[in-house]
Amino acid sequence: MITKSIPNLFTLGNLSLGMIAILLASEDQYTLAAFMVVIAMLLDGLDGRIARALNAQSEFGKELDSLSDIVSFGAAPAYLMYTVSFQVAPVAIAWIVTSLFPICGALRLARFNVKPGIPGYFTGLPIPAAGGVLALLSLFNKDISAPFMMVATLLLSYLMISSLKYPNFKKVGIPKKAVWIAPLVVLFSIALAFLFSEQLSMFVFIPLVLYAVYGMSHSVQRYIQRRRNRNKSQEDETSHRY
Numbered sequence: 001m002i003t004k005s006i007p008n009l010f011t012l013g014n015l016s017l018g019m020i021a022i023l024l025a026s027e028d029q030y031t032l033a034a035f036m037v038v039i040a041m042l043l044d045g046l047d048g049r050i051a052r053a054l055n056a057q058s059e060f061g062k063e064l065d066s067l068s069d070i071v072s073f074g075a076a077p078a079y080l081m082y083t084v085s086f087q088v089a090p091v092a093i094a095w096i097v098t099s100l101f102p103i104c105g106a107l108r109l110a111r112f113n114v115k116p117g118i119p120g121y122f123t124g125l126p127i128p129a130a131g132g133v134l135a136l137l138s139l140f141n142k143d144i145s146a147p148f149m150m151v152a153t154l155l156l157s158y159l160m161i162s163s164l165k166y167p168n169f170k171k172v173g174i175p176k177k178a179v180w181i182a183p184l185v186v187l188f189s190i191a192l193a194f195l196f197s198e199q200l201s202m203f204v205f206i207p208l209v210l211y212a213v214y215g216m217s218h219s220v221q222r223y224i225q226r227r228r229n230r231n232k233s234q235e236d237e238t239s240h241r242y
Contacts, residue, residue, distance in 0.1 A: 004058070007051035011065050014043040018072025021135070025080045030138065031078050036210045037135035038204055039189050040072040041128045066109045073131025074102030078153070081134055084141040085149040104157040105130065111161075122166040125212055126160035129166075133212050136205040156212065164215035 017040035024033035047065060051057045078101040086094035105127040117123045134156055141149065 004054075005058045006054060007047045007056050008061055008064060009197045010047035010050060011061065013066050014040045014047065014065075015068035017043065018068065018076045021072070021076040022079050023074075025083050026184050028083075030080065030084050030141075034135040034139055037072060037080070038132055040076075041132050044069065044072070044128050062113065066113060068107055069127050069131075070102060070106050073127045074105035077101050077131040077134040077138070081138045081149060081153060084138045085144075085146045088146050089150065093150070097153050100157045101130075101134065101153055104160045108160040108193055117168075118165065122167055122168050124162050124164060125156065125166055125215060127160055129208055129211055130156045130160050133205070134222045136208065141204075156199055159212060159215060162215070165212065165221070166215045 017036045020031040021036035021040070024030075024036060042067070047061070048057075078098045079099075082094060082098040086098060089097075108124050108127050111123070115123075130214055134153060137144075137149070137152060
């Protein structure tokens with residue numbers, strides 16, 4: 001019974017960090033709030049792997065994971081971005097843009113839970129990645145204007161509900177004997193966040209942005225390839241006629 005509960009403890013840790021991120025943002029601790037979201041991403045990546053390693057997968061855990069993700073990677077990053085950047089915009093626009101992000105995240109999670117995807121790929125940008133990008137992007141609010149931040153938020157919202165394909169790394173598991181190391185990794189990450197939060201922001205931000213951009217670039221490449229194939233087939237048909 002205890003073994004079956006271990007993955008859910010990591011999921012609840014993810015949820016707790018999301019709530020802590022919201023509380024920190026309300027206290028103007030924006031950098032720490034962003035890194036609580038990032039550490040929540042780590043917990044979100046570990047809970048499923050630990051469940052598979054311990055053979056403790058369940059529908060309860062799956063639903064709990066989705067509900068936690070809405071808070072940690074939907075509401076928390078959106079609120080963080082609102083507090084640091086959107087308050088200078090008209091209230092109605094700021095509220096709409098802020099609300100759209102967790103709404104699209106919830107739609108993305110609902111689709112993931114009921115619709116089978118392509119093996120090895122996610123359909124749409126996963127909400128943890130979108131939330132991580134938005135949370136860390138908020139740290140650059142002094143260098144980036146509010147309108148750009150809103151466009152970025154809307155773009156991330158769209159990517160979550162889009163049909164773009166993103167690589168799925170969740171199948172990369174961890175050995176059962178290594179499960180006990182997971183709490184140490186989390187504690188070490190929290191310590192790094194407190195000690196070197198500003199230095200780590202760019203280090204974590206760049207890979208997340210590259211992952212988010214991957215789906216768009218891959219889609220453009222496929223579109224160009226389809227156009228080339230179509231043009232080539234049309235040329236072949238024309239050459240056969242004459």
